[in-house]
Amino acid sequence: MGGRRAKYKQAPPAPLADLNSRPSSKKLGKRKADIEADLEREESTISRPAKRVKENKKLAKEKEKTSTKPRKTGNSPEKGKNRKVVGVEHIESGGDSDEWEDASDPGDGEAITGNLSDLEFVDQDDNLLQGTPEELDLGSDDDQEVELFPKRGTKKSKQFERPAKIIPTGSDASSSDEDSDEEDEHVTMANMEARSRALDAQAAREAELDVQEMQDAVQTEDDADAQMQDGDGDDESFHLPTAEQRETEKRGVSDVHVVQSRMRRCVRVLGNFKKLAEKDRSRSEYLEQLVSDIASYYGYNDFLAEKLFQLFPVAEAIEFFEANEVSRPVTIRTNTLKTRRRDLAQALINRGVNLEPIGKWTNVGLQVFESAVPIGASPEYLAGHYMLQAASSFLPVIALSPQPNERVLDMASAPGGKTTHLAALLQNTGHVFANDANKARTKSLAANVHRMGCKNVTVSSYDAREFPKVMGGFDRVLLDAPCSGTGVISKDSSVKVNKSERDFQLLSHLQKQLILCAIDSVSPDSKTGGYIVYSTCSVTVDENEAVVDYALRKRPNVKLVDTGIEFGREGFTKFRGKTFNPSVKLTRRFYPHVHNMDGFFVAKFKVEKRAKVQAGEKATEGVDGKLPVTVEEDVGFDSEEDKPFIQEGKRRQMKAKGLRVPPRQRTEQNAATKAGG
Numbered sequence: 001m002g003g004r005r006a007k008y009k010q011a012p013p014a015p016l017a018d019l020n021s022r023p024s025s026k027k028l029g030k031r032k033a034d035i036e037a038d039l040e041r042e043e044s045t046i047s048r049p050a051k052r053v054k055e056n057k058k059l060a061k062e063k064e065k066t067s068t069k070p071r072k073t074g075n076s077p078e079k080g081k082n083r084k085v086v087g088v089e090h091i092e093s094g095g096d097s098d099e100w101e102d103a104s105d106p107g108d109g110e111a112i113t114g115n116l117s118d119l120e121f122v123d124q125d126d127n128l129l130q131g132t133p134e135e136l137d138l139g140s141d142d143d144q145e146v147e148l149f150p151k152r153g154t155k156k157s158k159q160f161e162r163p164a165k166i167i168p169t170g171s172d173a174s175s176s177d178e179d180s181d182e183e184d185e186h187v188t189m190a191n192m193e194a195r196s197r198a199l200d201a202q203a204a205r206e207a208e209l210d211v212q213e214m215q216d217a218v219q220t221e222d223d224a225d226a227q228m229q230d231g232d233g234d235d236e237s238f239h240l241p242t243a244e245q246r247e248t249e250k251r252g253v254s255d256v257h258v259v260q261s262r263m264r265r266c267v268r269v270l271g272n273f274k275k276l277a278e279k280d281r282s283r284s285e286y287l288e289q290l291v292s293d294i295a296s297y298y299g300y301n302d303f304l305a306e307k308l309f310q311l312f313p314v315a316e317a318i319e320f321f322e323a324n325e326v327s328r329p330v331t332i333r334t335n336t337l338k339t340r341r342r343d344l345a346q347a348l349i350n351r352g353v354n355l356e357p358i359g360k361w362t363n364v365g366l367q368v369f370e371s372a373v374p375i376g377a378s379p380e381y382l383a384g385h386y387m388l389q390a391a392s393s394f395l396p397v398i399a400l401s402p403q404p405n406e407r408v409l410d411m412a413s414a415p416g417g418k419t420t421h422l423a424a425l426l427q428n429t430g431h432v433f434a435n436d437a438n439k440a441r442t443k444s445l446a447a448n449v450h451r452m453g454c455k456n457v458t459v460s461s462y463d464a465r466e467f468p469k470v471m472g473g474f475d476r477v478l479l480d481a482p483c484s485g486t487g488v489i490s491k492d493s494s495v496k497v498n499k500s501e502r503d504f505q506l507l508s509h510l511q512k513q514l515i516l517c518a519i520d521s522v523s524p525d526s527k528t529g530g531y532i533v534y535s536t537c538s539v540t541v542d543e544n545e546a547v548v549d550y551a552l553r554k555r556p557n558v559k560l561v562d563t564g565i566e567f568g569r570e571g572f573t574k575f576r577g578k579t580f581n582p583s584v585k586l587t588r589r590f591y592p593h594v595h596n597m598d599g600f601f602v603a604k605f606k607v608e609k610r611a612k613v614q615a616g617e618k619a620t621e622g623v624d625g626k627l628p629v630t631v632e633e634d635v636g637f638d639s640e641e642d643k644p645f646i647q648e649g650k651r652r653q654m655k656a657k658g659l660r661v662p663p664r665q666r667t668e669q670n671a672a673t674k675a676g677g
């Protein structure tokens with residue numbers, strides 16, 4: 001089906017409903033009108049100098065100022081040696097909070113210092129655990145550190161060897177063999193209408209063919225199931241391998257066709273177990289085989305394949321793994337501090353960029369299909385008119401929704417995709433404190449802040465666990481937490497093999513510490529705010545719902561509130577024997593195979609005055625009005641589950657100070673962790 005899709009056209013990052021229903025010709029007929037309506041909507045919501053002439057003059061001036069030398073990547077712009085920099089301040093880590101300095105050069109990191117050595121809080125015997133958080137290879141949805149123009153459909157595992165997808169997914173962006181010349185032509189404001197009509201006609205043809213294809217597929221599946229039951233189809237030859245056969249296969253090189261076919265059969269059996277399973281085989285045997293095949297077929301370690309598999313029903317899990325093999329759409333965010341989306345779209349169209357508004361949920365996003373110029377080095381990019389930013393990265397900022405004149409803390413902010421979005425929403429009023437523990441990364445953060453013309457941003461480099469000691473009383477806090485990156489595997493396939501159980505324990509622990517600091521940094525007295533958004537580019541429950549649930553248990557003065565994002569799946573309230581606070585369903589999950597954006601998680605909290613919380617009563621509002629919540633009097637970070645980590649942290653600090661370290665206390669959890677890790 002994907003083969004007939006327009007060349008380089010990938011569905012926009014969109015809610016499930018949009019993706020599940022194929023665009024009808026009628027829908028596509030409204031395409032141009034929609035684009036214009038979107039652009040109009042934006043115009044009416046953003047107050048800005050109306051005259052494009054003025055904007056163009058400004059752009060021309062900015063172009064003059066900025067080097068147009070193309071760069072290889074979208075990383076921070078080159079040092080503007082002669083550029084006068086205003087409005088960005090740096091705080092030195094470890095210093096007093098009044099040690100504020102005006103940065104004279106965005107690329108100059110000297111003003112940003114910090115000591116991260118105290119970050120070692122875990123088992124020093126484990127190499128992996130000795131590093132600072134950044135050494136943990138923390139996942140990042142780095143907006144400026146992604147491949148600038150990822151080749152669509154680039155296969156990153158041994159997928160290129162396989163003949164076909166085992167289950168068709170909505171994320172197939174393979175190019176068409178029937179593309180007309182017209183489609184290769186760039187979209188311009190002038191030809192948009194004609195192209196729109198052509199697309200309508202094509203969509204109608206596609207819709208007919210799709211219906212036919214779907215009917216054929218259903219018939220084929222029915223026939224195969226019937227044959228399996230009758231025992232006269234080719235599936236009759238399908239038997240789960242014995243333990244011995246599996247061992248032999250593991251030692252040798254597995255045939256990708258065999259693995260692929262077995263996955264398909266396992267999925268089918270698991271979908272209709274009573275009828276299709278071999279008599280003497282259990283469900284768990286099929287599951288085990290399937291997970292093992294997924295790991296080898298898509299190139300994951302067994303641990304992560306299973307962890308991710310557990311998140312979905314069987315057939316959907318395959319869709320998730322498939323989607324991780326396909327690049328997500330290239331998207332940019334208009335910098336409303338400098339331009340309007342329609343002006344930016346026009347300027348880029350004039351340069352041969354084929355683009356469209358992302359969707360109704362954002363009035364600043366554009367999806368780029370193809371470009372005659374490097375999208376990370378166009379004059380508009382260099383002038384700070386847009387940020388190359390994954391669509392999912394818009395979500396936490398939209399959820400936080402900062403209001404003019406507020407003080408906002410961005411706790412883990414480099415390279416600044418979300419910081420600059422926050423600054424733009426504040427319309428350069430109020431203040432954004434952009435912090436990141438990784439000093440090196442704050443250089444690109446500062447560079448982006450300058451490029452985007454944010455005058456209300458201060459950059460600092462503290463371990464965010466030092467907040468609110470460093471500074472508190474914020475109206476809103478964004479914690480875009482360091483994470484495993486299991487939502488961005490299509491960008492960074494190394495995650496498939498480099499994450500262990502121990503990594504998830506460590507990350508979850510760090511995230512729990514950070515979220516308490518985020519909560520404590522917000523002023524419950526804020527007149528306009530009092531909100532925290534917690535987000536990750538990971539899809540695991542340990543890093544998301546478990547962290548949110550922990551925060552609710554530890555801080556009775558916070559409750560979850562609606563994120564305000566109209567799409568996304570509800571967070572889990574139950575997962576593999578764990579039960580979370582029912583309000584956790586207010587959190588939102590985003591998936592590559594469902595929403596055609598990076599895997600992401602967003603939770604929004606409201607902080608209330610502590611006095612309001614009666615002893616023995618939890619402030620969390622029940623989603624259904626019924627909340628069996630245990631109140632913990634002590635709101636510190638000292639629960640049983642954290643004891644081993646706290647002990648290790650103390651041992652490490654003593655060692656750093658040259659003190660004699662007492663022998664480790666062997667706790668049950670320590671023992672279990674060792675066995676597991």
Ligand SMILES: C[S@@+](CC[C@H](N)C(=O)[O-])C[C@H]1O[C@@H](n2cnc3c(N)ncnc32)[C@H](O)[C@@H]1O
Nearest residue numbers: 133412413414415416417418437438464480482
């Ligand atoms: C997901 S990335 C942030 C991306 C950023 N919000 C953006 O939109 O561009 C997570 C960041 O957390 C930083 N980090 C890791 N541990 C930290 C800590 N203890 N305190 C503060 N920042 C930390 C990492 O250096 C990394 O830049």
